[in-house]
Amino acid sequence: MNSIQNIYCIGRNYVNHAKELGNEVPTEPLLFSKPTHALALANGESYLYPYDGEEIHHELEVVLHINKEVKKGDKVEDVVDKMALGVDLTLRHLQTKLKKKGHPWLRAKGFPNSAIITDFWSFKGVDDCQKRSFSLLKNGNIVQEGTINDMLFDFQAIIDECADTFGLGKGDIIYTGTPEGVGPVEHDDHFVLCWDEKEVGAFHAKRR
Template sequence: MSSFVTVGRKIVAIGRNYRDHALELGNKIPTAPFFFLKPTSSYVTPPNPIEIPGGCTVHHEVELGVVIGKDGRNIAASQAWDYVSGYTLALDLTARNMQDDAKKKGLPWSASKGFDTFTPIGAFLEKSSIPDPHQVRLWCDVDGTSRQDGWTSDMMFQIPQLIEHVSSIMALQTGDLLLTGTPKGVGPIGVGQTIRAGLGFKSPDGKYQDLSTMEFPVIAKPGNFYYRGS
């Protein structure tokens, strides 16, 4: 499903799936999975740039993306892997000040998560290329300084449980992307910076290898949008 960026109908993003990330933002630890939606128009691929909207404090969140390979509803966790086509490296970008204002008012996060270029995405990875998606390293650096470096083994809710939960609410369709949460270390990116991210794992002989990396320049969003707060 290498064409998921163009054929997928939605991006389903799991929130607060890493305990330390939830705590670093002062959020409560969830007792069950929860998610929000991002538009597929937010995809951006290298070497295209990430755009920072005026007045927004934008944070990076590196994630393992799960690409759905066939349509399904009410998928049992025991059958979830049958619906996985592969994986991808992703960044879930957040206009944090917009999100904080929305949370205070009890409003949706759609605007803070849905700007154009707010889902930078890497290459499609066949399911067979990752022996265990719960033993994957995710890292992110900005201008060469490490920001995030964690392992998917720290997920509170694993991929089969996430697929079961989401598909009990809405159908998962071919090409959809499931973002599985981010480890601690999220932080701001600004115009003129370069963000790099990677995904990898240890081989049976104990050697680490990056399976996917991506790099994006950061520029100002064109147009007349400027967020002035609430």
């Protein structure tokens, strides 16, 4: 993870997820970021979240790794070499409070161990990804499941938007949005991340 430079994230990129939280469906990609200190490997580790009285939600996402500077006209396969699954953890009550005040979300999105990520594997192209599904199991039960075909903004649109807005270079990663089914993280929950039916990562959440 030491080679990761910037973490960009796409909000509300699945219609049903936007609706389940009572949010408007965006007409352009909704961008935010997380600090690299938020990264945590989904390698079976346990992570402590000492946020008393604060609801933490899990959000499963496909993560893209950029392998070179992105220039106008570059296609997804030109600039993405690896992919992973990730879980974007959110302090939901704090996020709601910040949104009402018109303040940035960073406090609710960028806390330690809030950007869970599996090991990366080779990116085989958009066509291959469209044939796959991804899922999150909580204590043995599927709580989130999706396919990139349901995205509002596809990989190309996301990469173009991030490159135009921030610039994209080698080592940057993009969390591409979460399908419906987000929900609370409780003490001693065990999460498993799956690509198709293959387990690619897992972690425990500890709360106090």
